[in-house]
Amino acid sequence: MDITTAATGSESGSASHRPRNAGTKLLPDWFEDIAVNRSATERRASTLTTRRTVKKAYQAAWLVKAITCIDLTTLAGDDTAGRVRRLCAKARKPIRDDILEALGLSDANITTGAVCVYPTIVGHAVKALEGSGIPVASVATGFPTGLTPLPQRLAEIRYAVGEGAGEIDIVITREHVLTQNWAALYDEIAQMREACGEAHLKTILGTGDLNTLRNVYRASMVAMQAGADFIKTSTGKENVNATLPVGLVMARALRDYGELSGYTVGFKPAGGMKTAKDAMSWLFLMKEELGLPWLQPDLFRLGASSMLADIERQLEHYVTGRYAASSRHALA
Numbered sequence: 001m002d003i004t005t006a007a008t009g010s011e012s013g014s015a016s017h018r019p020r021n022a023g024t025k026l027l028p029d030w031f032e033d034i035a036v037n038r039s040a041t042e043r044r045a046s047t048l049t050t051r052r053t054v055k056k057a058y059q060a061a062w063l064v065k066a067i068t069c070i071d072l073t074t075l076a077g078d079d080t081a082g083r084v085r086r087l088c089a090k091a092r093k094p095i096r097d098d099i100l101e102a103l104g105l106s107d108a109n110i111t112t113g114a115v116c117v118y119p120t121i122v123g124h125a126v127k128a129l130e131g132s133g134i135p136v137a138s139v140a141t142g143f144p145t146g147l148t149p150l151p152q153r154l155a156e157i158r159y160a161v162g163e164g165a166g167e168i169d170i171v172i173t174r175e176h177v178l179t180q181n182w183a184a185l186y187d188e189i190a191q192m193r194e195a196c197g198e199a200h201l202k203t204i205l206g207t208g209d210l211n212t213l214r215n216v217y218r219a220s221m222v223a224m225q226a227g228a229d230f231i232k233t234s235t236g237k238e239n240v241n242a243t244l245p246v247g248l249v250m251a252r253a254l255r256d257y258g259e260l261s262g263y264t265v266g267f268k269p270a271g272g273m274k275t276a277k278d279a280m281s282w283l284f285l286m287k288e289e290l291g292l293p294w295l296q297p298d299l300f301r302l303g304a305s306s307m308l309a310d311i312e313r314q315l316e317h318y319v320t321g322r323y324a325a326s327s328r329h330a331l332a
């Protein structure tokens, strides 16, 4: 197994010429009558993690791949410029030099997919990431609940874009889903997409608040019809965040939308993912449901504040045969 090829993605083809999702008009026919069988979905999700294992070099390659897809996140009330600078340093160099060298990846320029912060922190992150090519993602629109007036939510997007955010992680009004007000949901997301301009729009559905898998599918479809570049599970602040059954339903929506519209939309599970094993499960899900093209940072991100340390620890174990205390890894 060539870890460099797997990690840098040349084995699965370039995605750079893919057109951005332009959305469609609101087309309820595409989602209104959908039925989702919860127990079948849960069964399928559980087989994803039990049926498939990868070992040794393959596992190391997949873990490096996972790192390149991480949106390294800090969304805490006590975030400071100093903390964000440390986070950005880790995003630039997520794996220790000795481990990189042992993996043969010293020249591969492995970085995380992005850094994700609150709007007022964007400026610090942009400065700290200058010249790295790593995008800054900002949450916006009254994150995490979205319960502020729409003009303010749109202004927040424009502010974050003005500060230099290249990606905007918006939250939807969950009530629109719970009351099946698809037109209101579509309109707010379409306005958010417009406010983003060239910045990419990631639409957080807050799936732990949506009650049913059917609602998850329907909200995913409306978000894509309204022009989302990515659909994202959760804020990390709901009681239930990214789960594999929800991921399966969203992956099916991505596939269906692609077939019906011709556009390819990205996926970001986020919240509550802490271990290398979690990362592997999501990579399996993407590969099985959507195929290798989705295992690239322009179509797949893992939103996580504390998963990188365990991945680095597993990579250290792969190269040395020993486990280090997680406190030895920065931002553990």
Ligand SMILES: O=C[C@H](O)COP(=O)(O)O
Pocket (backbone or CB within 6 Å): 073, 075, 116, 234, 235, 236, 237, 270, 271, 272, 273, 303, 304, 305, 306, 307
């Ligand atoms: O978008 C990313 C999430 O907010 C991170 O959640 P987490 O802190 O549970 O990893």
